Amino acid sequence: xxxxGIVIAGPCALESREQLxxxxxxxxxxxxxxxxxxxxxxxxxxxxDGIGSQGIFTLLEETLPYGVMPATEVLLPQxxxxxxxxLKQFDANAHMLLWLGARxxxxxxxxxxxxxxxxxxxxxxxxxxxxxxxxxxxxxxxxRHLLASGLANEQLLLCHRGFSxxxxxxxRNEPDLSLAKEVAETTALPLxxxxxHIAGDRQRIAPLIEAAxxxxxxxxxxxxxxxxxxxxxxxxQQLSLEEFAALMESKPLESRQETLLC
Ligand code: PEP
Ligand code: MN
Numbered sequence: 001x002x003x004x005g006i007v008i009a010g011p012c013a014l015e016s017r018e019q020l021x022x023x024x025x026x027x028x029x030x031x032x033x034x035x036x037x038x039x040x041x042x043x044x045x046x047x048x049d050g051i052g053s054q055g056i057f058t059l060l061e062e063t064l065p066y067g068v069m070p071a072t073e074v075l076l077p078q079x080x081x082x083x084x085x086x087l088k089q090f091d092a093n094a095h096m097l098l099w100l101g102a103r104x105x106x107x108x109x110x111x112x113x114x115x116x117x118x119x120x121x122x123x124x125x126x127x128x129x130x131x132x133x134x135x136x137x138x139x140x141x142x143x144r145h146l147l148a149s150g151l152a153n154e155q156l157l158l159c160h161r162g163f164s165x166x167x168x169x170x171x172r173n174e175p176d177l178s179l180a181k182e183v184a185e186t187t188a189l190p191l192x193x194x195x196x197h198i199a200g201d202r203q204r205i206a207p208l209i210e211a212a213x214x215x216x217x218x219x220x221x222x223x224x225x226x227x228x229x230x231x232x233x234x235x236x237q238q239l240s241l242e243e244f245a246a247l248m249e250s251k252p253l254e255s256r257q258e259t260l261l262c
Contacts, residue, residue, distance in 0.1 A: 006219025172200025
C-alpha cells in the first residue's frame with residue numbers, strides 16, 4: 001500500500017472515550033493525517049444519531065495531545081460554532097477537519113456552514129463528499145456554493161464515497177473513480193476515497209484503495225473500530241485495528257497480482 005498521502009482513519013461514530021482512545025492508540029503508529037470520529041450522525045431511519053455535543057471535548061482530548069488532528073462531520077452551522085468554541089478553549093492553534101456528508105443537500109445549509117467556518121477564523125479544512133445520486137454537475141455545484149460563500153480552495157478537500165444507484169451490483173454505493181477524478185480536475189481540489197461507504201463490507205476495502213491510488217487520488221478515509229462487531233453504526237464495514245495495520249503494511253500494488261475493480 002502506498003503510505004504517502006492523506007490518511008484519515010477512525011471509527012464511524014464516537015461512541016465512548018474508551019472506544020476512541022483504543023482506536024487512536026491502534027492507528028497512531030501509522031501517522032494518520034486525521035482521526036475521524038463522527039459526533040453527529042446522519043441516519044436514514046430514526047435511531048441512535050451520535051453522542052452529540054457532549055462528545056466534543058472527548059474528541060479533542062483523545063487526539064490533539066497525541067499530535068494528531070481530529071475530523072468529524074458537521075450537519076449544521078451550529079456544529080461549527082460549537083467545535084470552534086471548544087477548540088479555542090482547548091488549543092487555538094490546532095487544525096481540524098470537518099466534512100459535509102453525502103446527505104447534506106441543502107445549499108443554504110452548505111453556505112451557512114461555509115460562512116460559520118469563515119466567521120470562526122480557525123484553521124478548519126472542509127471535506128466535501130459527493131451527494132448520494134450520480135451527478136458530476138451537482139457535486140461541482142456544492143463546491144461552487146462553498147467557494148461563492150468565501151471559502152478558499154486551500155480550505156477544501158473532496159471525498160468520493162460512491163453513488164447510491166438502483167440495483168447496485170456489489171457495492172453499498174457504486175464507485176465512479178473517473179467521475180470523481182474529473183470533479184477533482186475541474187475544481188483543482190485534492191481528492192480522497194472513502195472505500196468504507198463504497199464497499200459496505202470490510203473485506204473489499206484494500207483493492208478499492210489501491211485502485212484509487214493508482215488513479216492519482218491523494219489519499220483515503222477508512223473506518224476503523226477497536227471492536228467492529230459491537231459498533232453502533234456501520235459494523236460490517238469498519239476495520240479492526242489488526243485489519244487496519246495489515247492494510248497499512250500491505251505491499252504496493254506493483255508487487256501483487258490483483259484484479260482492479262474500477
Ligand atoms: C460518514 O462518513 O460517516 C458518513 C455518514 O458517510 P456518508 O455521508 O458518505 O454516507
Ligand atoms: Mn459510517
